[in-house]
Amino acid sequence: MAQEFNVRIPTVPAVIDHIQLRDIQLPLPMGPDPWHRPRKPQPCTASIKLSYSSAIAAAAADDVALSLDYGKLYRRVEAEIREAGHRSVHGEALNVGSIKGGETKLEDFLGEDVRRIAGLIADCGFGLLDETVAGVRRMSHSHQSLPVASTQTTSSGTAGAEAQAQTAIAANAPRPDPIDSEYAQCEVWLHLPKALLRAEGGLKYRSVTVWGYKEPSGEGAEAGRQPMVLEQEFRIEGIRSYCILGVNSHERLEKQAVIISLEFKGPGQLSWGSTVVKTYQEMARVVAERVEETSYQTVEALATFIARIVTVEFGNERVTVTVEKPSALAFVERAGVEITRSQAFFAQQDYLRMKEGIEPSSR
Template sequence: MDKVILKNMRFDFPIGLDAWRRFRKPQPVQITIEAQPTSTLEPAAAKDDVNLSMDYGSLYKNMSAALKEPHPDAFPTIRSLIALLVGLVPDCGLLNIEILLPKALPHSTGGVLYRFQIDKSELEIDTSSLTVTVRQIACTCIVGVNPHERIYKQTVFIDISVPMVDPAVGVGALEEHYTAALHDMVQTIRERVEGSSYHTIEALATAVAQIVTLGYGHTVAKVRIDKPSAIATIEAAAVEITRSKTFFENKDFWKVKLP
């Protein structure tokens, strides 16, 4: 399980849509690489020789050079960036890539995080997965059982994680429409949540999962809701649920209760 890690490399270049749904506009990009070499790092440790390891200095230089001033059309999709990064990492058994676009959505204070993993540990078999998480969608709504919570709105923060259903990597697997749908989904969730009134964040999280799956076609959604005002002496109380599209086929959890 030895790993070489490059954490939070910061760049600024155009990728997909920006927060205002514009193409070819630069935006901040943070990249983390975790590479598990095909052999352990013990030889490098035993002889204290970087040539026997995966040289993270050279890896960073190669990535920095490739991403310093890319062409405005170089990364129309997140997958096109992933394809470049995978090609720059030397042979490894397991590769994890995290790409954070911290300002990709106007109402997401935590940004949009893409997590890609490719496993080459099995001979002639490469398996990969890609998920996207919209972090900390800020909403104000009526939620809670206490009398004052039924009068005043409070802020909650919503995280939504869904799989990118096509695991193919490359510019041929375009997701412009997918990215635009992500903007639409967040806007819909904010409008529905801010018009709602629930006693529990469990019910609110379930309603959000229903929008994500039935409204936007995702097979499964993980929804986390943080309620910072719930208890004064802690940072937040939170609930996290995972629900599939089939779970909602014969159910209707969305309900707007008036206070």
């Protein structure tokens, strides 16, 4: 009988604290290669924001032992990525839903999918949090087991007795709760500047991962904890093309540069992200080449043309397209338009055109 689960995401605590690592230089042993060569090292910049509840106790006691060590987080992430090809792991142990268990080289596991890299980094953050919580609990238990000094004294030892009494009161006073591992959120940003030949800004990816708690609803199912990707975002930045664009007479004479960016954003547990991963390299090339064949008067028309290619031809559900003209205004670096379109939008447009006896638009 198939196991069935409901997954509970913990309520966000009243007090949340964060540790951050920004712009880590993180060379990948292999990653998305613009020439489609397998097992090629790639440059990558990563940032991490690990959120948890909470650092109140560390601040109150001014004790580093009650805090998360961001130096340790960096070393853990760097070591995990650097040693990626040196061991085998079970895919199901990592924070990527597309791998269904089985023994695989982690080097192969990283592959072309930036989600896997982000998932590995998020796992490092969650592992550090669990390790820190366990250490704090051991330290707390050790302190509680220490004998409390007697406060009985003679009249000649009044000052010492008062000091001991104050110490005992402080020891028994309510203390701020130490960090807790039930709630954890890890936000990861990745930038692969050389993942695409036709995109000067490369590929950017962002994910937000939390702990999810499996609550069994079927026979034989067991409760447990697993990372859940709540949201994710892909950005392809700086696709440069040259085309005729504009209404002014001088703009109709010669092609000008246009800078195109594509953004894909949505929930983390749906299949739309896999479509982006499978298509983004070819999609960037096709967009760049097709734009150079166009001759629109408005930036809006060009942006809509690009959105149709990305959604209808490459099967992506939704895209935000930004088109900018560096040469439009003398004292403005770039001027442009941003639109968001979906497959459903173009399907509706084509349906209405067919009802009117007009061929579906290719624009």
